[in-house]
Amino acid sequence: MTTDVAMGRHATAGWLDDRARDCADRPAVEILGAPSLSWAELREAVIRLADVLRGRGLRPGDRVSMRMRRSTDSVIGLLAIWRRGGVPLLLDDGSPPDWIARRERAAGVRWVFSADSGGLRRADARTLGNSAHHGAPQDDRSSLSHILCTSGTQAEPLAIGTSCQQLDEQMLAYVERFAPDPGDRIALFSGLAHDPVIRDLGAALLSGATIVVPPEDVFSVPRRAGRFLGERRISLLHCTPGTLSLADPLRLADTWRDLRLVLCGGSALPAGLAAAVLPAPAVELVNVYGVSEVPQIASAHVVTEADIAGPPERSVSIGRGFGTRALELLKNVDTPDGQLEVVILTPSVGRELGDRAGEASTSLSPSTSTGPVRFRTGDLAVRSEDGSVRIVGRRDDVLDVNGDRVSRAEVRDAAVGIDGVHEAKLVVGVDGATELLAVLSPDANVAEIRRHLGRLLPPAAVPRRIVEVDRRTIDRNRKKAIPHDRT
Known part of the structure; x- marks a missing residue:
């Protein structure tokens, strides 16, 4: 058996090797009703699948539609694609077929991977036309790690590629600030087509924590998600306000005795929802902010009692920045009085791919050649008395x-x-x-x-x-x- 690592292109291969060595017998992935996988067993499964992918023809740099489900097989599949040097396009396998096809076309994928339907197959040329990307990776650090699509629901998708360097730097900043450890249990609650699912896996890979996979129907029954957090002793949660609401913290937060950290993002966090979470015995609730074009966390704010003192519908502050990123507010002639557009100051932004490449560059404000990139988000905000930023709406529909x-x-x-x-x-x-x-x-x-x-x-x-x-x-x-x- 060969390890088949595309050396240097993606740090996750090295992170997995490190965890298989220093946390070999500790649980890496747990799912109800199935045997858990240790870190050593996870590495062996990833290497086996990476060998299969190589035999099927997957080459470093090839773009792969990764149709994700909440399953051990999807975790193994994503890590195997990375180990082989492939570039996964993150998609939720439960989305409508036309929605998936439009994003595959925008990203120019060559392969489709679905753990539940036989693994890797070539993308349908009739669907993707001549846009499929054929490998040819760039230098190791600037090579793509993964692809997300943004556009809203109506316009044609815009594919955004995150580089290996961007992902590595952001995950290391995450570990420095939030300190996950081998005793943590991370619920795989993040949206399967979004950056936070990479955070779920990356936090575990860097710390040796356990990824706890919920059942597919965890969000379909009232309070099932909340009971899952308590019964499975979850200690670290990345989620959206909508997901957090489904967990029903008002009734169940006092049962989340192991939960120490909740990072909530993806949309505005209402003060009323935050107030329902804070009674959890030992939780630190952090409101995080980011956009697909600026990978992972652009800003973070630890929620305090002062944040929840106002009206329940009032949004909680998103802070002033995170790591090497900071927020500015820009006044536009078309924004309401007192509302300003959020601008992210960042060392780099994601790479635009496909036929719509270049469109998001209209969101980039001029900056010096040696200074940060300024990315205009379209989000409207007001500045609080302490200087932090609170989202109040959008410039568009x-x-x-x-x-x-x-x-x-x-x-x-x-x-x-x-x-x-x-x-x-x-x-x-x-x-x-x-x-x-x-x-x-x-x-x-x-x-x-x-x-x-x-x-x-x-x-x-x-x-x-x-x-x-x-x-x-x-x-x-x-x-x-x-x-x-x-x-």
Whole structure:
């Protein structure tokens, strides 16, 4: 058996080797109802699969559609692709086929990997045309680590590549600040098509902590996610406000006795939701901020009692920066009074790929050749008295929902195309969950409307709740809406 490491291109191979040596018999991956894998066993499984991938023709630098599920096989698959030198495009395998195909096309993938359907296969040329990338890695440190797609739900996706150097630097900054250790248990709760899932794995690889894989339906039953955190003794959690809301901290936070650190990001964190988490016995709640174009964490803020003293719908501060990154606020002529656009000062941004490459460069403000890059995020904020930054909205018609950019217009258009829906508007409730305020016919079936939206929209764009409102209040502030019984 060969170890088949694309040496120097990706630090995760070395991190895995280190953990298999110094934490050999400690659990690396746990999943309910299946034997756990030790770090030594995980390394052996990754090496075996990397050999298979090489035999199938995967070359260093090849882009691979990584259709992720919450499973041990997906963990092994991602690490094996990295070990072989491949560049995974992170996707949620449960997303609609057209949503997946558009992102594969944008990233120019050559291969598709799905742990649940036989492993690696060549991408469909009829779907991807002539855009597939054929290896040819650059120098080791600037080679791509992985690819994410951003665009919202409506526009064609923009593929953003993170370099190995960017990932290595960010994960080392994470470890220095948050100090994960071999005794930690990390829940694999992060969105499977987003940067934080890399944080879940990277934190474990650098520390020897255990990755605890939840069941596929952990988010489908009320409070199941919250019970999972307590019963499986989770100590470290990366999640979105929506995921945290599903865990029902108001009822269950006092059962999270092992939980010491929660990093919450992907959309604005309401003060009311943060207040429900802080009673957990030993938790440090950190509100983190970032965008796909600037990998991992751009800013972080430890939530305090002062943050939750205001109205429950008020968003918590995102801080002033993180590591080598800092935040600035920019006044634009088209922003409301008192609101400023968030600008991230960063040593580098992700690499734009595919046919839309160059579009996000319009978000880059001029900077000196030796100074940081200034990336304009489109997020609107106000500055608190202590100098920290609090998100209050967007410059465009987009909502940040659990790390996804969701077009309000697309959701509205999909909803009003359904029989029984006359008008609709997507908003965010005080608990961070999305709500569709809708004017409905008397015979409309709310459950059927939501199922229909699930067939039309990617998961992040499907409203958590549908609230019937009076036609006269559809365009007013959320607090003035008149809810009816059907929700």
